[in-house]
Amino acid sequence: MKKDAFTFIDLFAGIGGMRLAFERAGGRCVFSSEWNKFSQQTYEANFGEVPEGDITNINENDIPDHDILAGGFPCQPFSIAGVSKKQSLNRPHGFEDETQGTLFFDIARILKAKRPKAFLLENVKNLQSHDKGKTLKIILKTLRDHLGYDVHYKIMDAKVVVPQHRERIFIVGFSEPTEFSFPEIPDRKLIMHDILESKVDKKYTLTKGVWNALQRHAANSKAKGNGFGYGMTNLDGISRTLSARYYKDGSEVLIPQKNNPVPRRLTPRECARLMGFPESFKIVVSDSQAYRQFGNALVVPLVEEIAKSVVECVQSKKRRITIADYT
Structure with missing residues (x-):
């Protein structure tokens, strides 16, 4: 060879x-x-x-x-x-x-x-x-x-x-x-700030209904001694594991916003970066499918x-x- x-x-x-x-x-x-x-x-x-x-x-x-x-x-x-x-x-x-x-x-x-x-x-x-x-x-x-x-x-x-x-x-x-x-x-010592886009569409912000539901679910789980909790990400640190279920509510990797008390999801491009895909990688499917694909990716x-x-x-x-x- x-x-x-x-x-x-x-x-x-x-x-x-x-x-x-x-x-x-x-x-x-x-x-x-x-x-x-x-x-x-x-x-x-x-x-x-x-x-x-x-x-x-x-x-x-x-x-x-x-x-x-x-x-x-x-x-x-x-x-x-x-x-x-x-x-x-x-x-x-x-x-x-x-x-x-x-x-x-x-x-x-x-x-x-x-x-x-x-x-x-x-x-x-x-x-x-x-x-x-x-x-x-x-x-x-x-x-x-x-x-x-x-x-x-x-x-x-x-x-x-x-x-x-x-x-x-x-x-x-x-x-x-x-x-x-x-x-x-x-260790390349990358942090979440390194992969975030500078401008993000408002559609990636959680609805108040989803955000309230996540907070209630987390509070109920904590009261019962269970481990569920949404993942509010430290932007100076690293995120939880991105999974294929991310399209549902984005709960494992939530991004805090400066001028909005309601967090947002990652964008599909940010997911691509979080998985180490190059900027030239083409995303040609819906956001939901993209979340599934990057959550399942290497x-x-x-x-x-x-x-x-x-x-x-x-x-x-x-x-x-x-x-x-x-x-």
Whole structure:
């Protein structure tokens, strides 16, 4: 593989945050898949192509060969019921049984068929504790034992590159034992002021009805000892995690206003900045869809740093010596 000439595929592509990161690392995307029609519209506007649809309907053998598989797959529960019974009956089992019916299965079958040199997967932090740790255990077992990849994972917080507390788990794998470590990223110390627009339309100010409802809900929750509360953002600090539900009421990241006691939502462009998307990124959908898309997106500069570390290992072939090398 020539330096700065690697290929990758973009699975569960969303609006292309992973693609931006790997393109910045020097790669060329040869295949993308995303089922949501609105995300497809944003993807096409920015990359000039419509991603293939539902990955579950795509034959893995129809996907082009590639050096790196990348994807932020949804978290789903796995069932391991029946595996011991199949063992007792000497029936075949493995990742096909343990992961069938989940979207991770589609990653596994593509890895098995195409054998890329490396992969980068992303998921919510709670994947580590999901179903008492069983979900992550099956994922790692599948990647390591059934598919033979050297796997590394880490939870990283995007607050070092954007003014947002956003923890995600990243799973990296190599087809050969590899000396890999996740990058140590210097804190850019960005604050919310850095991403705000100078002029904002009044439509982003909450209605008094929504604002009163949020305050009542927060007060009732506090009285009951629950943790719900809207997030009035410190503009000299960082925000809470932006989520796909932001379109509903904006409660997790509210922006105080100087001459108005009622706060406002972020604008879609501010959401794009909060996720590290470039100013040139085109927003072509409604505000509601844009909020969903950025809430589900990856933080581009964080993934870019991880991608560069993965690419460096693949291109320099930092192979780790194992016991097998001496036998």
